[in-house]
Amino acid sequence: MITDYDVAMSAMAVVILALNQPPNRRQRFWIRPSLRRERQLYRASELMKYLILDEEYPLNLEYRNDVGFTNFFRMQRSDFQMLLNKVGPKISKKNTSYRDAIPASERLAVTLRFIATGDSYHSLMYVLKISKQCISKIVPEVCDAIVEALQDYIKMPQSEAEWNEIAQVFEEKCNFPKCIGAIDDKHIALVAPFHSGSEFFNYKGFFSIVLMAVVDANYNFIYVNVGCQGRISDGGVFNNTFFKKALEENSLHLPPPRALPGRTTLTPFVLVADDAFPLSPNIMKPHSGIHDKGSKKRIFGYILSRARRVSENAFGMLSACFRVF
Template sequence: MIVSECVVKKRTKLKRRFWIRPSLRNRNKYRGSDLIKELILDDADNINLEYRSDVGFTNFFRMTSSDFEDLLNMIGPKITKNDTKFRQAIPASERQAVTLRFLATGDSYHSLMYTFKISKQVISRTVPDVCEALIHSLRDYVKMPQNERDWEIIAREFQDKWNFPHCVGAMDGKHITLQAPLNSGSDFF
């Protein structure tokens, strides 16, 4: 009798506490598209100042607002989702913005969730989708080595120009954490 009660209690499904996290429920008050518009407007107000007018937007997304729009025109149709009866789809501009912020800063999905008011589960599906669209759309603009000889030429150029052996690429503006090998002394910082 006691055992059967325990089994019955285990089988009862726990009621979901909430469908959308309460802090994300007010997404319509302050959406990512509002953030994009505010950054563009802030930069427009600074046109007559001595420094570049696109500073805020460029600092946040690591590209100018015009480049952002050009990129959105290229990938927008590939990343646009349809609205449902339950909720409105996240606009393509916000999907692109989340992905670019992730790529530019390496912020965690958790951090991006609070910045853009989009759940981390949705972000975890959005970033790969947008990256795939970027790869597909930009393949004509970014040339990758096609064979082993091309890679060797690049490595030789790094060696000749920078005295950096066995290097086939470099990233700019991205801080990454490295684990120094044991007993490597001051070779790695």
């Protein structure tokens, strides 16, 4: 039997639950009003006409400003268009009854500007008139599309003839025979991931992930490994890569050992590296310590360093062009 007391307690419970419920907040707007107004003006501005390529602004000679375009995106106009043709279908969104989607050209432009400058999403919001919430979704999506579209542009040599071509260029430019690449690491600064402790804290005093690469004499990346924790040494990063395993198993299709000019002893093709990497039959590094001027060890170290610097130069050009690195 239900009494008045039970009814009163039930009513009180309903009131308490209602008071504890969070308020039902309605979304105030799809796009911040200030950004909506500025974005309408921005899309009709001269900047958009010569920086962003889409069907609304065709390439007219009066709007060509290749210097400004290159400074803004760190690439030529033709490269931007080529990249847009490859990733456009992957990053395009459909318009809805609520609002128009951000065009693929602008989504690519936002990502390239972020990579070129390394600015925060909050800073890019005021430059490109797109909210930081949208930018935080656009950048990872477009980067994944770029990796998928350009994965065939960075690949390792697949035959002895290709390795011989790399060795020939090293010998012509660096005077180091039978060199098939320079190997080095670069620490890329990042914000420490949550609950990571000192996993990503490196010996230089900041949090980073490691980019390890093998570079040929023309500053082309022929192998890249990225993502290892910054606290791990260069040798430790190399030991955990596919490249080292393939090198030990002789599955890279390297040319067989040959004798150097004027010699009879067979010597293998080698990678040049610094002291942080382990010495092995296919990895050559300079002699440790300081040696007398004119000694064979010092001359060898000088020639090896001249060949090894191409990897450092490649990292320098990469970080100077795309400053997010």
